[in-house]
Amino acid sequence: MNRIGVVGCGLMGAGIAEVSARAGMEVVVVESSAPAAEAGQARLTKSLKRAEDKGKIGSAAAVLERIRLEISLDALADREVVVEAIVEDEQAKTDLFTQLDKIVESPDAILASNTSSIPIMKLGVATTRPENVIGIHFFNPVPVLKLVELVPSLITSPDVTERSRRFVQDVLGKEAIDCPDRAGFVVNALLIPFVLSAIRMLESGFADAEDIDRGLVLGAAHPQGPLALADLIGLDTTKAVADSLYEEFKEPLYAAPPLLLRMVDAGLLGRKAGRGFYNY
Incomplete structure (x- = not known):
């Protein structure tokens, strides 16, 4: 080709x-x-x-x-x-x-x-x-x-x-x-619940964004934290993938948290919008 x-x-x-x-x-x-x-x-x-x-x-x-x-x-x-x-x-x-x-x-x-x-x-x-x-x-x-x-x-x-x-x-x-032809394939079926869990942790007040991300970078050797990663992916894309996963599997771990929904509604989509969980 x-x-x-x-x-x-x-x-x-x-x-x-x-x-x-x-x-x-x-x-x-x-x-x-x-x-x-x-x-x-x-x-x-x-x-x-x-x-x-x-x-x-x-x-x-x-x-x-x-x-x-x-x-x-x-x-x-x-x-x-x-x-x-x-x-x-x-x-x-x-x-x-x-x-x-x-x-x-x-x-x-x-x-x-x-x-x-x-x-x-x-x-x-x-x-x-x-x-x-x-x-x-x-x-x-x-x-x-x-x-x-x-x-x-x-x-x-x-x-x-x-x-x-x-x-x-x-x-x-x-x-x-x-990959099997199932919503999320391999990587996102693993990654998106992880990112959504970090958003729920932030939303609940359990920890702030910087500490959540620093914890995964310094404690688990991730190249970047889950909230910074969500900003890179785009919060609208993160929501869209979560919605597809939830529609297919009906598992609560795939449901988009209210904070993510409100940020998407507000146009706070991450890096491409200049603001998400962080300012750019």
Whole structure:
């Protein structure tokens, strides 16, 4: 595979586009509007320039030449693999997959989702080729973190799973783990209850944010505390994953605490908003 399409150029979409272009692929990124595409271009330029300054790549300009920003899904017609990286909303994603099914021409093309929680089967049945639909879940920041979760549905073809594995490992140089098609997959099914527990601890007044995070960093050798991590993930994304997990399993540990709900309502979404559990 040489031609990849990415839908969405936020933090995750831009990261997927960047690592694909750095691997030599021809990348088309589709955003919803011209201003969003301009913001995505600026995000890519900033990240690649930083990588160039650190000596991780030879030329940011050369990598950028392999990335094309568009505002029409029709630009994805000739892609061999398309990775969806839009808002973590089931209806928005299923609508997008219905459109991609009509636009992407090759019957062998892989239609992948970067969802962190939504069952892949629900996205697959929105198309006429559910055997070609798979979850390829990257982690933020994509250029840095090596892990990718591969999530085939019950009817994803073994060939699509294997080609996706080669794309992730041989082309992008990432490490893939196999995950069942259940909300949260492997990492978030473990991580989100941990983060929610930290939020409940803060909400109850048991400890403040700094001490909760310092405790896990200094006492458990975590690279960052759970509340700082929630700010990095985005509190809206944290809530969305929690909601998907709770809907699927109905376990209290997956229920979003009231503090998280109110912060999302207030727009206190973490790093991307400038304020979450910490100010940025």
